[in-house]
Amino acid sequence: MSVTPIQPPIPKLKREAIVSALKKGVRVDGRGFEDFRSITIELNPVPRRSNGSALVKLGNTSVLVGVKIGIERPFPDRPSEGVLQVHAEFVPLASPSFEPGPPDENAVEVARVIDRCLRESKSIDLGELVIVPGRYSWSIYNDIYLLDHDGNVTDASTLASMAALNVAKLPKLVSVENDQVKVDYSTMDKPLPVKLNVVTVTVVKIGGYILVDPSLDEEILAEAKVTVGVDSNGRIVGIQKSGGGLSVSEVRYTIDIAIKKGRELLMLLEKTLKTV
Amino acid sequence: MANIYVANRQIVKPGDLLAEGDDVIAGSYTYKVGSKVYGTVIGLAEVKENAVSIIPLEGVVVPREGDLVIGVVVGVGVTNWFIDIRAPYKAVLNASEAVEQFNPLTDDIRKYFDVGDYILAKVLIFDRSRGPVLTTKAKGLGKIVEGVVIDVKPSRVPRIVGKRKTMLEVLTSLTNCSITAAVNGRIWIKCPNSLLEDIVVRAIRKIESEAHIPGLTDRIRKFIEDEKRRVGIQ
Amino acid sequence: MSSRPTLIKENGLRHDHRRPDELRPIKMEVGVLKNADGSALVEFGNTKVIAAVYGPREPPAKYMLSPEKAIVRCRYHMAPFSTIERKSPAPSRREIELSKVIREALESAIFTELFPRSAVDIFIEVLQADGGTRTAGLTAASLALADAGVPMRDLIAAVAVGKVDGVIVLDIDEVEDEYGEADMPVGMMPSLNQVVLLQLNGVMTREEFDAAMDLAMKGISEIYRLQKEALSKKYMLYTEE
Numbered sequence: 106m107s108v109t110p111i112q113p114p115i116p117k118l119k120r121e122a123i124v125s126a127l128k129k130g131v132r133v134d135g136r137g138f139e140d141f142r143s144i145t146i147e148l149n150p151v152p153r154r155s156n157g158s159a160l161v162k163l164g165n166t167s168v169l170v171g172v173k174i175g176i177e178r179p180f181p182d183r184p185s186e187g188v189l190q191v192h193a194e195f196v197p198l199a200s201p202s203f204e205p206g207p208p209d210e211n212a213v214e215v216a217r218v219i220d221r222c223l224r225e226s227k228s229i230d231l232g233e234l235v236i237v238p239g240r241y242s243w244s245i246y247n248d249i250y251l252l253d254h255d256g257n258v259t260d261a262s263t264l265a266s267m268a269a270l271n272v273a274k275l276p277k278l279v280s281v282e283n284d285q286v287k288v289d290y291s292t293m294d295k296p297l298p299v300k301l302n303v304v305t306v307t308v309v310k311i312g313g314y315i316l317v318d319p320s321l322d323e324e325i326l327a328e329a330k331v332t333v334g335v336d337s338n339g340r341i342v343g344i345q346k347s348g349g350g351l352s353v354s355e356v357r358y359t360i361d362i363a364i365k366k367g368r369e370l371l372m373l374l375e376k377t378l379k380t381v
Numbered sequence: 382m383a384n385i386y387v388a389n390r391q392i393v394k395p396g397d398l399l400a401e402g403d404d405v406i407a408g409s410y411t412y413k414v415g416s417k418v419y420g421t422v423i424g425l426a427e428v429k430e431n432a433v434s435i436i437p438l439e440g441v442v443v444p445r446e447g448d449l450v451i452g453v454v455v456g457v458g459v460t461n462w463f464i465d466i467r468a469p470y471k472a473v474l475n476a477s478e479a480v481e482q483f484n485p486l487t488d489d490i491r492k493y494f495d496v497g498d499y500i501l502a503k504v505l506i507f508d509r510s511r512g513p514v515l516t517t518k519a520k521g522l523g524k525i526v527e528g529v530v531i532d533v534k535p536s537r538v539p540r541i542v543g544k545r546k547t548m549l550e551v552l553t554s555l556t557n558c559s560i561t562a563a564v565n566g567r568i569w570i571k572c573p574n575s576l577l578e579d580i581v582v583r584a585i586r587k588i589e590s591e592a593h594i595p596g597l598t599d600r601i602r603k604f605i606e607d608e609k610r611r612v613g614i615q
Numbered sequence: 616m617s618s619r620p621t622l623i624k625e626n627g628l629r630h631d632h633r634r635p636d637e638l639r640p641i642k643m644e645v646g647v648l649k650n651a652d653g654s655a656l657v658e659f660g661n662t663k664v665i666a667a668v669y670g671p672r673e674p675p676a677k678y679m680l681s682p683e684k685a686i687v688r689c690r691y692h693m694a695p696f697s698t699i700e701r702k703s704p705a706p707s708r709r710e711i712e713l714s715k716v717i718r719e720a721l722e723s724a725i726f727t728e729l730f731p732r733s734a735v736d737i738f739i740e741v742l743q744a745d746g747g748t749r750t751a752g753l754t755a756a757s758l759a760l761a762d763a764g765v766p767m768r769d770l771i772a773a774v775a776v777g778k779v780d781g782v783i784v785l786d787i788d789e790v791e792d793e794y795g796e797a798d799m800p801v802g803m804m805p806s807l808n809q810v811v812l813l814q815l816n817g818v819m820t821r822e823e824f825d826a827a828m829d830l831a832m833k834g835i836s837e838i839y840r841l842q843k844e845a846l847s848k849k850y851m852l853y854t855e856e
């Protein structure tokens with residue numbers, strides 16, 4: 106069951122400062138309405154045990170994604186495809202308001218939104234990941250670990266996931282004989298079949314203004330939040346609205362902004378990946 | 382400038398555009414956005430000059446200070462009782478507001494009201510920072526010991542009482558029953574015999590289901606007279 | 616392993632003979648449960664959902680209270696017999712996500728500030744699933760809230776549009792959801808032109824999105840009309856004894 110979250114209220118002065126800045130055309134941290142905070146992408150920060158990893162810092166929000174690859178039976182309705190699973194954990198060290206326990210609805214939502222963007226866009230060609238149809242295929246676990254929460258976990262997580270998947274390597278497939286598969290997990294072999302990249306752009310609405318990449322305070326004040334997934338071909342690969350309502354024209358405006366800013370994020374990602 | 386789009390006593394629903402104009406006043410159960418007035422619940426529109434409001438046909442009634450309520454004791458403390466008044470908030474009745482000189486060391490609070498008792502009370506304080514506080518320290522208030530108490534939809538109580546108490550008059554004068562209707566949707570009925578009690582209860586149920594249909598007072602009068610004749614009462 | 620059905624036939628009709636802009640047959644009934652403060656049963660074709668509302672009422676635990684407004688508790692749940700393969704009764708990640716998304720949509724309509732320190736509980740059960748369960752559920756929940764007399768800014772009408780074989784279609788069913796290229800549930804407060812639920816599962820171009828949004832709004836205004844009719848039916852004059 107989903108219950109209205111009881112949030113510690115934002116002090117009135119802080120709220121007024123944010124709104125009056127917006128009326129002057131800026132945000133309290135000096136950003137324009139369409140600006141992302143500073144972004145750093147570190148590739149393979151934890152290379153020894155994961156098959157691929159990436160750490161993204163989006164302002165003060167910090168997300169670490171680790172990819173683990175194994176062998177599993179493919180899903181019965183998709184016998185010739187590899188398996189992709191996306192999970193997210195908002196671990197307690199990331200925020201004073203997080204308690205230990207199974208992923209709450211926010212973590213579940215982030216994981217499922219990113220899963221859909223990756224899956225529907227066919228970012229990874231799962232068909233190339235089957236080993237023995239109906240019996241063995243590569244299974245990719247993309248685990249999102251939120252380390253520090255300062256707003257917009259979704260965009261940081263998608264960026265980190267995409268980076269980690271790009272640098273991930275399959276373990277070496279030694280042999281497939283008589284329905285038996287032998288894998289050497291200690292040797293990294295081929296990269297994953299990543300066909301195109303996907304990013305998400307999240308906006309919030311405060312006092313009628315649409316702001317890209319909300320900080321934590323902006324998220325708490327937000328009347329509505331929309332995440333749009335965009336791929337390297339400029340297509341929309343996912344949408345998730347949360348919070349309150351938006352007018353239809355605000356929705357259309359959000360899509361336009363997302364496609365525009367998505368292009369910038371993709372360029373940053375591709376530039377970073379070239380350094381490997 | 383005021384354009385009113387609904388007629389008095391028309392059934393309206395949430396989101397219905399009731400009126401438009403800078404001079405229009407948004408009354409109870411309506412709200413105004415810009416110059417448009419919308420309804421918030423299903424009910425009967427009430428149109429008065431420049432104002433539109435709605436009399437709800439459903440929903441909880443949150444009692445106000447001074448309202449008469451009929452509650453059920455659902456819990457007992459050392460010096461107070463917890464009362465269910467069919468509202469989203471549990472009410473409290475302190476012993477000091479019910480009994481003269483209550484001494485928790487020597488008196489057992491359950492001697493006065495116990496769990497399961499119906500009480501007739503007034504809302505003393507209700508400031509929204511805590512549950513309503515009741516009192517039974519006035520004439521006629523206290524434990525209900527005879528007759529019967531029925532639950533009705535709180536939104537129907539005004540219709541059961543009627544404008545200027547006309548409906549209540551019909552019910553009591555034709556049956557010689559004493560009827561106390563509380564805003565929180567409970568009615569206390571005391572009748573000379575069980576036949577009349579049955580007729581009154583059924584008349585009230587009829588009012589409940591036909592509250593939105595005009596001409597109800599006459600229909601109820603006819604209903605009671607027919608029923609009395611049918612069971613052989615003058 | 617089922618083979619892919621023909622989603623759009625040569626004559627432009629869908630696999631169930633509907634036109635691309637056609638809704639399935641819709642049934643709505645209000646006040647179907649005795650205990651709940653408000654309830655509604657809604658059917659979109661073979662999708663059948665029931666929604667119940669309790670409240671505003673005291674929440675079960677004091678820690679849940681907000682001093683400023685009512686909290687909303689919402690559960691979207693599928694009955695084990697509602698799907699082709701039995702669904703485990705335990706809440707799935709999908710049900711967790713949809714409960715959140717539906718709660719947020721309803722919360723934008725309810726005047727929660729009128730009932731501080733109370734709870735409005737909304738329970739949606741999918742009895743039979745054939746696509747569009749969350750939008751049918753949201754439509755039913757909104758009717759149940761009206762039936763319960765909970766003050767709202769507007770009713771919420773919702774429908775899922777999709778893209779199948781490149782064609783934008785209204786009110787997709789399960790086959791179209793499974794084999795199509797996109798599934799976009801949309802929920803709105805039509806009088807206020809506010810979008811309260813919006814998701815996209817699939818791929819669309821900017822132009823396809825616009826067409827889908829326009830088609831959704833068209834479907835929503837018809838669903839809204841049916842909701843108002845269902846509420847009227849409850850108070851229809853009946854012949855006297």
